[in-house]
Amino acid sequence: MTATAPASVTLSPDAPGAAAPALRAENLTLGYTKVRPVVHGVDLAVRPGALTVLVGANASGKSTLLRGLARLLPAHAGRITLDGNPIERIAARQLARMIGVLPQNPIAPEGITAGELVARGRYPHQPIFRGRSSDDDAVVAASLAATDAASLTERRMDELSGGQRQRVWIAMALAQQPRILLLDEPTSALDVAHQVEVLDVLRAEVDRGTTVVVVLHDLTLAARYADELVVLCDGRIVAQGAASEVLTEATVRDAFGIDARILTDPDTGRPVVLPRASSLGSSAVVSQERMQ
Numbered sequence: 508m509t510a511t512a513p514a515s516v517t518l519s520p521d522a523p524g525a526a527a528p529a530l531r532a533e534n535l536t537l538g539y540t541k542v543r544p545v546v547h548g549v550d551l552a553v554r555p556g557a558l559t560v561l562v563g564a565n566a567s568g569k570s571t572l573l574r575g576l577a578r579l580l581p582a583h584a585g586r587i588t589l590d591g592n593p594i595e596r597i598a599a600r601q602l603a604r605m606i607g608v609l610p611q612n613p614i615a616p617e618g619i620t621a622g623e624l625v626a627r628g629r630y631p632h633q634p635i636f637r638g639r640s641s642d643d644d645a646v647v648a649a650s651l652a653a654t655d656a657a658s659l660t661e662r663r664m665d666e667l668s669g670g671q672r673q674r675v676w677i678a679m680a681l682a683q684q685p686r687i688l689l690l691d692e693p694t695s696a697l698d699v700a701h702q703v704e705v706l707d708v709l710r711a712e713v714d715r716g717t718t719v720v721v722v723l724h725d726l727t728l729a730a731r732y733a734d735e736l737v738v739l740c741d742g743r744i745v746a747q748g749a750a751s752e753v754l755t756e757a758t759v760r761d762a763f764g765i766d767a768r769i770l771t772d773p774d775t776g777r778p779v780v781l782p783r784a785s786s787l788g789s790s791a792v793v794s795q796e797r798m799q
């Protein structure tokens with residue numbers, strides 16, 4: 508990727524209701540130093556208007572790939588495009604209306620309240636020198652309600668529990684109303700009821716036409732919600748497709764170093780992963796840890 512951005516490009520309409528733009532990674536190599544790439548030559552055409560779940564063992568490169576897709580990390584090689592346009596050529600403000608990203612461990616400004624934080628999600632939609640409109644306030648309130656965080660509006664972020672904080676951050680991402688939402692382990696701190704609630708909210712976003720890419724560790728929840736499941740191992744995509752095709756015992760063993768029984772949920776037909784015995788010691792997972 509070139510360091511300096513040439514003239515910015517104009518994309519298709521980014522109003523809610525417009526088709527989500529096509530996000531694509533081609534031969535993408537990413538890393539934090541030039542000498543040790545973390546993501547190696549990945550090709551990924553994110554399905555517009557679908558829910559894609561990225562899974563993989565610790566350090567397999569999920570967050571790095573997500574950061575690359577969000578333009579938070581420059582590519583060492585290859586490229587990322589939105590509707591065919593190189594992502595680095597898109598103006599920052601327009602990109603913020605197109606792509607919303609929730610990193611794994613976001614840091615809130617000191618003393619900020621939950622309501623103030625979620626309102627920041629509206630910045631890309633606000634004309635310069637104009638404050639919040641009543642529409643913005645309505646979106647903020649609806650986003651907080653969607654993640655069961657309305658009662659936290661006046662509370663300071665640094666006084667909330669980990670799960671409460673996470674729900675507020677998800678509300679902020681929703682309030683941004685991007686066409687593509689990238690979320691890194693948004694349910695990691697949530698109790699099971701809130702995990703399902705948040706994933707239902709993401710499903711509803713997809714039903715409205717938003718493209719969602721989410722990193723999850725719970726393979727059964729991933730299988731239940733994914734339209735497309737992508738398995739990463741050592742910075743490469745090793746399986747991709749419908750959960751019922753991708754989540755085989757062999758894939759789970761190779762990618763996660765675990766012997767698991769794969770059952771089928773009789774209600775949904777989706778796979779249910781029952782971990783049995785860890786086979787760490789000879790697995791790909793250990794080879795990753797040795798690379799640290």
Ligand SMILES: Nc1ncnc2c1ncn2[C@@H]1O[C@H](COP(=O)(O)OP(=O)(O)OP(=O)(O)O)[C@@H](O)[C@H]1O
Nearest residue numbers: 539545563564565566567568569570571572798799
């Ligand atoms: N800021 C950074 N600087 C240097 N190396 C990093 C940085 N962030 C991640 N890495 C390294 O990149 C590799 C992939 O990390 P990444 O966070 O993408 O994995 P992950 O699949 O998201 O893992 P997890 O499931 O543990 O969150 C790891 O070896 C990690 O140590």
